[in-house]
Amino acid sequence: MTRRSVEPESIQRMEERRDEALARMAGGVPYVQHLGVAFERRGDELTARLAYDERLIGNPALPALHGGAIGAFLEITAIMELAWQGVWERMEAGGMALAEIEAGRFPAFPRTIDFTVDYLRSGLPRDSYARARVNRVGRRYASVHVEAWQENRARLFAQATGHFLMRQDGDV
Numbered sequence: 001m002t003r004r005s006v007e008p009e010s011i012q013r014m015e016e017r018r019d020e021a022l023a024r025m026a027g028g029v030p031y032v033q034h035l036g037v038a039f040e041r042r043g044d045e046l047t048a049r050l051a052y053d054e055r056l057i058g059n060p061a062l063p064a065l066h067g068g069a070i071g072a073f074l075e076i077t078a079i080m081e082l083a084w085q086g087v088w089e090r091m092e093a094g095g096m097a098l099a100e101i102e103a104g105r106f107p108a109f110p111r112t113i114d115f116t117v118d119y120l121r122s123g124l125p126r127d128s129y130a131r132a133r134v135n136r137v138g139r140r141y142a143s144v145h146v147e148a149w150q151e152n153r154a155r156l157f158a159q160a161t162g163h164f165l166m167r168q169d170g171d172v
Contacts, residue, residue: 014091021087022046026080029109035069037076044088048077050128057125065123070148074130074160075115078144081132082110082164110142110164117160126150128157140166 018041026032026039036051050056050073058066130148137143141163148158 018088018091021091022084025083025087029076031072032076032080035072035076037073039080044085046077046081046084046131048073048080048130048132050130052126052128054125059122062122063125065125065128067117067119070119070123070128070158071115071117071160073128074117074146074148074158075112075162077130077148078115078132078146078160078162079109079112079164081134081146082137082142082144082166085134085137108167110166113141113163113165115160115162117158119158121155121157123148123157124150129153137166142166 022039022041026037035056036053038049038051040047040049050069056065056069057063058069128148128150130146132144132146135143135145144162144164146160146162147156149156
């Protein structure tokens with residue numbers, strides 16, 4: 001059995017397409033832009049970054065990030081991870097054309113069924129990072145765990161578990 005070689009230019013173009021797809025996905029959600037959340041891709045793994053902004057402070061006496069901003073950041077990370085998995089699989093299978101990416105036609109984002117946040121310590125006035133792990137995904141339902149940290153990934157300041165309704169073609 002011979003293995004087909006892939007030209008370095010085509011590998012680079014695939015990476016560019018993936019980065020473009022991720023940027024368009026995140027850019028298509030106004031609340032992601034409002035909070036200042038950005039995503040970085042390493043292979044199929046996403047890391048979300050919530051850029052520090054003074055308007056995110058909930059308790060100026062400490063100062064500490066607002067719990068609502070932290071919860072929204074974690075939920076956005078979970079939803080983007082689920083959506084990205086669908087896009088990644090379609091791109092890997094060759095089923096997502098560049099024209100679809102350029103037109104912003106992505107699978108519909110899942111709907112939140114429930115989302116539980118554990119606030120482990122105060123979020124300090126600095127950039128925050130999060131990664132989501134999909135525990136289970138089926139045709140209609142998904143379970144995701146998210147962890148957030150600031151300077152040290154081993155020192156989480158928040159984590160969450162969410163359950164999501166996966167949208168099917170024709171769902172509104």
